[in-house]
Amino acid sequence: MPKINFKKKNIKKDGQMKDNGKRKRRFARLRGMRDVLPDEYKYWNLVLCKAAKLAETYSFNRIDIPVLEQMDLYERSSGKTSDIVTKEMFSFVDKSGDRIALRPEATPGMVRSYIEHGMFNLPQPVKLFLLGPLFRHEKPQSGRYRQHNQFDLEIFGESNPAADAQLILIAYNFFRELQIEVQIQINSIGCEECREEYCRQLVEFYKERGKRAKLCNDCKKRLAKNPLRLLDCKEAPCIELKEEAPQIVDSLCDNCRNHFIKVLEYLDELDVAYNLDPHLVRGLDYYNKTVFEIFPLNSEDQGRQISLGGGGRYDGLVEQMGGRPTPACGFGIGIERAVSQVKEKNIPIKENNKADIFLAQLGEQARQKAMVLFEELRRAGFQIREAFTKDSLRSQLEIANRMGVKFSLILGQKEIMDKTILIRDMESGIQEVVDCKKLILEIEKRLNNGK
Numbered sequence: 001m002p003k004i005n006f007k008k009k010n011i012k013k014d015g016q017m018k019d020n021g022k023r024k025r026r027f028a029r030l031r032g033m034r035d036v037l038p039d040e041y042k043y044w045n046l047v048l049c050k051a052a053k054l055a056e057t058y059s060f061n062r063i064d065i066p067v068l069e070q071m072d073l074y075e076r077s078s079g080k081t082s083d084i085v086t087k088e089m090f091s092f093v094d095k096s097g098d099r100i101a102l103r104p105e106a107t108p109g110m111v112r113s114y115i116e117h118g119m120f121n122l123p124q125p126v127k128l129f130l131l132g133p134l135f136r137h138e139k140p141q142s143g144r145y146r147q148h149n150q151f152d153l154e155i156f157g158e159s160n161p162a163a164d165a166q167l168i169l170i171a172y173n174f175f176r177e178l179q180i181e182v183q184i185q186i187n188s189i190g191c192e193e194c195r196e197e198y199c200r201q202l203v204e205f206y207k208e209r210g211k212r213a214k215l216c217n218d219c220k221k222r223l224a225k226n227p228l229r230l231l232d233c234k235e236a237p238c239i240e241l242k243e244e245a246p247q248i249v250d251s252l253c254d255n256c257r258n259h260f261i262k263v264l265e266y267l268d269e270l271d272v273a274y275n276l277d278p279h280l281v282r283g284l285d286y287y288n289k290t291v292f293e294i295f296p297l298n299s300e301d302q303g304r305q306i307s308l309g310g311g312g313r314y315d316g317l318v319e320q321m322g323g324r325p326t327p328a329c330g331f332g333i334g335i336e337r338a339v340s341q342v343k344e345k346n347i348p349i350k351e352n353n354k355a356d357i358f359l360a361q362l363g364e365q366a367r368q369k370a371m372v373l374f375e376e377l378r379r380a381g382f383q384i385r386e387a388f389t390k391d392s393l394r395s396q397l398e399i400a401n402r403m404g405v406k407f408s409l410i411l412g413q414k415e416i417m418d419k420t421i422l423i424r425d426m427e428s429g430i431q432e433v434v435d436c437k438k439l440i441l442e443i444e445k446r447l448n449n450g451k
Contacts, residue, residue: 032138032146034336042349045338047178048131051151051415054174058166060153063128065109067135071099074424077108077317079285081225085397088136090146102135105284106152106328108316108321114156115323122159131335145336151309154330156318161259164290164313165266167331171294172272174333180341181297182308183273187280188260189228190252191288191315198251202227203246214241231281247278258291263290271373273297283308286317290329296341308341309333356447357387358400358426362393362412370411373421380440401426407446 031033036044052062071091078084090102103109110128113119119126130152138144153170160401168184175182189195206212206223215223215237223230231242252260267274274292282291291312311331317327357377361370367388377384387399393410401407410422410431421439423446424431434442 013014026425032140034145034147040339043342044335046349047335047338047342049177050129050174051289051335052129054170054177055151055153058127058170060127060129061168063110063113063130064132065103065106065113065130066121067103067133068100069103069109069112071101073108073112073321074101074104075204077111077284077286077321079226081222081229082285083283084136088138090135090137099193103136104136105149105331106130106132106134106332107154107286107317110152110154110330111156111323111328115318115321115325119156120324120326126156126164129153130158132185149335151333151335151338152330153332154328156328157326158329159315159327161262161290164259164263164329165270167311167329168263168274168292169270169272171311171331171333175294175308175338175341175398178338178342179345180338182265182294183275183297184278184292184294185280186264186267186274186290186292187248187277188209188256188289189248189250189281189287189291189312190256194251194253194256195228195248196290198248199227201246201251202230206230206241211241214238226285228281229283231279232283242279245279248281249276249278259289269432285319286314288315289313292331294333306337308337353383355383355403355405356407357382357384357443358396358401358403358405358408359384359386360384360393360396360408360410361388362410366411366413366416369416373409373411377440379442382443397424 008124047361058382073088075085084104089104092100094100110130114126132151135147137146140146151166172182180190212220214237216233216238219230219233219238230238279292282292293310294308296306296308307334313329315327318328359370359374361367371388374384374386385403385405387396390396397408405426408426410424410425419436420433421436422431423434423442
């Protein structure tokens with residue numbers, strides 16, 4: 001065998017290495033990104049399972065779409081002047097010269113998929129849900145990350161206001177069943193026709209003497225390009241001015257007003273708590289009629305930073321993206337913010353993956369036999385755990401005790417020779433020798449007796 005020379009490396013006290021006199025650089029997470037560590041996943045599993053179960057209960061089918069899309073997709077859907085496109089989107093030109101973006105929201109990609117795969121040929125409505133990451137280059141704050149995850153539901157091919165109400169109900173139930181009290185802020189921003197008259201009134205209001213000068217620089221630009229966006233600004237002077245602005249509900253046409261009244265009637269009947277917010281518009285160009293946002297109940301500040309989610313109706317987007325005229329509505333909920341609420345409320349988490357049995361071994365031959373036995377018991381459907389890299393029986397039983405298992409199986413050299421195994425009751429400490437051929441029946445009997 002050829003001689004192998006191992007290069008000597010100096011390990012520094014702080015964990016960094018010196019190799020040939022050079023310090024190895026440590027890597028850290030990018031700003032605004034985060035790791036979800038194993039201890040947190042009990043909260044994530046609770047929230048993700050609740051989301052998927054609710055969606056399936058209301059007949060939504062799961063879909064996954066790429067995180068990379070053409071940049072034009074978001075420019076056309078979200079609006080070239082929207083904050084998402086102008087400030088927050090991660091975009092670049094790839095090696096083929098194509099303009100690419102990491103998805104900043106789910107709806108445009110869902111619409112693209114609906115059109116591309118001809119889902120208008122399916123029985124309508126088509127109800128889809130997505131659980132996955134989004135990317136926005138925002139200023140990192142508590143509960144806001146540049147890569148975050150969203151629970152997204154979309155309904156295509158349904159104009160009935162019952163669809164709007166059902167989406168709001170699902171969002172409300174999602175938080176209520178996680179023991180998080182929320183309030184729905186809701187408004188109608190009408191259709192293109194009634195919104196045109198309202199935007200004219202809005203421009204006249206902001207052009208009154210002294211008001212335009214108080215606007216932030218972004219809102220001065222919005223006043224000419226997209227005046228409705230002024231109502232979504234989070235700068236303090238703009239928020240103060242907004243409170244005096246005309247309300248869009250006073251400008252709704254009969255069709256939009258009747259639609260909105262129906263949505264509110266459904267919510268009243270369903271006993272869903274909501275507040276009418278006459279200046280709620282959402283930050284995207286494609287919304288029409290119903291818009292809503294979800295906030296923690298009794299929150300002192302109902303600003304964007306603590307919004308748990310939101311959505312609304314977008315009846316013109318499918319056609320705008322090249323599809324057939326298709327009414328649609330949807331919402332998105334931030335998973336990180338939902339998880340944060342669960343943790344803050346100290347909501348008890350039920351451990352669903354708790355093991356019943358621990359398999360311990362003593363000696364190399366016993367370890368080999370134990371690994372085979374572990375697979376047999378796992379395939380038989382038992383919730384079983386192990387620590388095969390540990391040699392000490394005591395340390396293995398300490399691990400079993402921390403896991404809270406009911407029984408430990410102990411396999412040593414003597415047991416291999418006798419074709420037996422020890423079953424140890426972890427609560428009483430009583431041990432009993434059992435024939436290996438009868439092990440599965442014996443385990444089942446003991447577990448069933450403990451129920």
